[in-house]
Amino acid sequence: MNAVKIIAASPQEALEQVQAQVGPDAVILNVRKLPIDGMKKLWAKPQVEVLAAAPEQEPGEQESLRQLAVKVQQLEGELHARGVVPTETVPSPDAKLPPKVMQMIRAAQGDKLEEALLPAVQVLEQIGLLPSHARWLSAQSRNFLGATKPRNLPEEMELLREVLSEYWHQLARRLEKPGNPVRVLVGTPGSGKTTVLAKWATQETFLRQRPSRIWRLDADRPNTAEFLSLHGELLQVPVERVWDPDEQPPEDTLRLVDFPGVPADQP
Incomplete structure (x- = not known):
């Protein structure tokens, strides 16, 4: 850059x-x-x-799919070298389900084992996907409407991409609310939340001519993103350090909240 x-x-x-x-x-x-x-x-x-x-150019969809296919082939080769084969599994005891629910699942299944994970899902599980999420993703992919049965591992990866994209769109539609809600960015330290927030405020202020207000708040640790306050001063956008619930900006004001990063291992 x-x-x-x-x-x-x-x-x-x-x-x-x-x-x-x-x-x-x-x-x-x-x-x-x-x-x-x-x-x-x-x-x-x-x-x-x-x-x-200027921001770095992101690869196009075709280039991303090509890189994904290369990575999948590499992972597939590693799995074959290790002798990994699809295995049938039952729900693990640490699935964090209530005991009564686990008993009902076992009673309904009887001696029948769960359907084996898709090979593409096994690849994701090998690189860190939680077993409970892997089982969910495999089941959703098998029951995904309108999809043709994949013939190889790259096509399975593309199917997983479509399943997750559709699921995220469903969540987004479900969470849409009328009005102008507060936007809060949450993530691990260094993931770029504050940079995204600053860029968001810049585009809204200059391109859309929309009023904005930013809250740079502390959490269990201080919010040290001083450059956000300087950026707000340049944009002539108010940057507050304290949240006052009694003070409400105009309804058309974009409200952005910046919190310190939360480590991934912190509950």
Whole structure:
């Protein structure tokens, strides 16, 4: 990612130059006010330095499928080398289901074992997919309507992709609510939540001319993303450090909340 340094007399002028030189999808890397030395303080106006860069180009769908097919072939070769074959499994004792539910499942199944996992799902399980999720994904893929039976492992991977995409779209439709809800980004430290939030606010402010407000809140640890406050100052978007439930912005205001990252092993 090649950064571009822009020096301007005001934050507004700096962002206009970023939009013109880098483009509307520019990523703001750093913002700082340039110090004025010596006697220049008497007549010189403060300037702002902005480091921005264009986002890395994401591979297209065909390229992603090609990379996936290559990876699948590599994993398939490793599995054959290890002698891994599909196995029939019963629900594991650590499936975290209530005991009565487990008894009902065993009573309904009797001596019949569960259907073997799809080979593509076995590949995902080998690289870390939880067994309970693997069983669910395999069952959903077998019962996926409108899909032709895959003939090989790459086609099975494409089927899994369609199943997960359809499932996520169902969740999104289910969670859609009228009005303008608060957007909260949650993830592990370093996953890019704050960067995405800053870019989101930039696009809403400049491209859609929509009012926004950001809350940079602490959790069990302090929120040290100071650059988010500087970014909000450049955008002329309020960045609050405390959540006040009695203070409600206008209904058309985009409300974004930034929390510190949560480690994956933290409950």
